[in-house]
Amino acid sequence: MILVREIDPADLALFDEWYDAFRAGAVAGRKAALVAGRETLGYSLRNPSPLKQRIAVGAFEDDRVLGGMLFEYRLTDNLDTVEVDIDVPAEHRRRGIGTALWQWAATRSAQLGRTIVQAELGVPCEPWAGAAFAERLGFQVEHVEEHLVVPLPYDDLRLDELRESVGRLDGYQLTSWAGVCPPEHQQAYADLHTAMDLDVPTGGMTRELVPWTVDKLEASEARIDRNYLALVTMAHTLDGRPAGYTLLYLPRADAEHAQQDDTLVLREHRGHKLGTHLKLANLEQLAKHRTTQRYLHTWTALSNAPMRKVNARFGFRPVEEHRELELRLPRLRPAARAVIVDEDERILLVRFEFDDGPLWATPGGGLEPGETVVEGLRRELVEEVGLRDFTDPPHLWHQEVVAEGHATGYDGVLNDYFLIRTAAFDPAGTLSAAELRAENVHAMKWWTRSELAAHKGRFAPRDLPALIDRLLTAGPPTTPTQLAL
Numbered sequence: 001m002i003l004v005r006e007i008d009p010a011d012l013a014l015f016d017e018w019y020d021a022f023r024a025g026a027v028a029g030r031k032a033a034l035v036a037g038r039e040t041l042g043y044s045l046r047n048p049s050p051l052k053q054r055i056a057v058g059a060f061e062d063d064r065v066l067g068g069m070l071f072e073y074r075l076t077d078n079l080d081t082v083e084v085d086i087d088v089p090a091e092h093r094r095r096g097i098g099t100a101l102w103q104w105a106a107t108r109s110a111q112l113g114r115t116i117v118q119a120e121l122g123v124p125c126e127p128w129a130g131a132a133f134a135e136r137l138g139f140q141v142e143h144v145e146e147h148l149v150v151p152l153p154y155d156d157l158r159l160d161e162l163r164e165s166v167g168r169l170d171g172y173q174l175t176s177w178a179g180v181c182p183p184e185h186q187q188a189y190a191d192l193h194t195a196m197d198l199d200v201p202t203g204g205m206t207r208e209l210v211p212w213t214v215d216k217l218e219a220s221e222a223r224i225d226r227n228y229l230a231l232v233t234m235a236h237t238l239d240g241r242p243a244g245y246t247l248l249y250l251p252r253a254d255a256e257h258a259q260q261d262d263t264l265v266l267r268e269h270r271g272h273k274l275g276t277h278l279k280l281a282n283l284e285q286l287a288k289h290r291t292t293q294r295y296l297h298t299w300t301a302l303s304n305a306p307m308r309k310v311n312a313r314f315g316f317r318p319v320e321e322h323r324e325l326e327l328r329l330p331r332l333r334p335a336a337r338a339v340i341v342d343e344d345e346r347i348l349l350v351r352f353e354f355d356d357g358p359l360w361a362t363p364g365g366g367l368e369p370g371e372t373v374v375e376g377l378r379r380e381l382v383e384e385v386g387l388r389d390f391t392d393p394p395h396l397w398h399q400e401v402v403a404e405g406h407a408t409g410y411d412g413v414l415n416d417y418f419l420i421r422t423a424a425f426d427p428a429g430t431l432s433a434a435e436l437r438a439e440n441v442h443a444m445k446w447w448t449r450s451e452l453a454a455h456k457g458r459f460a461p462r463d464l465p466a467l468i469d470r471l472l473t474a475g476p477p478t479t480p481t482q483l484a485l
Helices: 012-027 038-046 095-110 129-137 156-166 181-200 214-225 273-291 305-313 373-383 434-439 449-454 463-475
Strands: 003-004 052-061 064-074 081-087 116-123 141-149 172-178 228-237 240-253 257-265 295-301 315-330 332-341 349-352 357-361 364-366 394-404 413-419 441-447 479-483
Touching: 003 095, 012 038, 012 052, 012 064, 012 081, 038 052, 052 095, 052 172, 064 095, 081 095, 095 332, 095 394, 095 413, 129 172, 129 315, 156 273, 156 394, 172 273, 181 214, 181 228, 181 240, 181 257, 214 228, 257 273, 273 305, 295 305, 332 373, 332 394, 332 463, 357 441, 364 373, 413 449, 434 441, 441 449, 449 463
Parallel strands: 081 116, 257 295, 332 413, 394 479
Antiparallel strands: 003 052, 052 064, 064 081, 116 315, 141 295, 141 315, 172 228, 228 240, 240 257, 332 349, 332 364, 349 357, 349 441, 394 413
């Protein structure tokens, strides 16, 4: 059985196992995949940013990690969005592991009240399994870039030809540095970052742009400097006004790869070959600081024809498409529910009374902010039926229902069902009868399989008798079954 749970990045052995699976899934079948290094990602997870939450999630079978997900969301802006990166090694695919990780992400997104899920995907060829998986989930491709690579060390002859062709730089001066930005350039550099965010093509991706301040710049660079050496060249006019910049990262713990990140020339300064001058100057820094890196990576939007021409002149060649995807989710109320089975294979159900009549359903209820699904399940069962002290239960079913009337203020409900086997008990939770009636709960009853099959009333899920019969006959599914209404 596949179980999905969060990874404690402070557990170094477990983190290493998770990282190995995550990385193996990310690089499989790709010639030039670029994945955050073990040290870099571990540091980020163990030292959370005040601006962004990152969670490592693993899919386990018998305490062995078979797949990984990085689940991220911003804390001060873009409060409707989450970012997911699901990676399963090739030998473990087609077993529902990616789907189980996605179900975890859908539930956590609902808990956070976030309805926009974003993802990035490297696609070296068609057909591509990751692209097909994302399409099945409903993701739409909103933006496409080329992922390009040039070998290192740089071809000196090519650079000499570029210097000769570009000519002399007139009317501007260049300033280069390695590491964090010198104080005297911080405001100009922050302003250029804001301009870059506004200028860079993003297609149809949902983005809330937040201007860069000196404080934001300092905080960002302090975190980045722990794992990357930033190489920056900035252009000024002769009277000191900023005109553009280029930024390159050398990972401190990656022997293979360097990353060409931003290159920006402000619109009023274009047409002077300033972008080429900036890149040439920064490549001189790269030659000084590079150690063993063999490849320089960059990404350019398909719509950015001028920068694609510049990259081609510098010898960059495309290796894959880099796609940005987005999925909009309905606003669902997340809940955890228990299929409680006693030693005689009876099932404990609760009776809800609604305007349209009674309904028998499994115990459980809505999650509170900050709870994991299992934490919410434990709380609900103590309150509702008085069940305590059970081990983390198998995840049976995942149900997303988009329909009016299922949860006030929501577009529908999201239920995760778990199997709990226990000795028979008399259900009596911490909530009083009056408190239960306020939540429409009016009775509780242990049901045999034959009683379920013979009952003419309503259940939730609708085909609960058949689901229970299948569960008790064949056992729990390997990965959670997706249920309809």
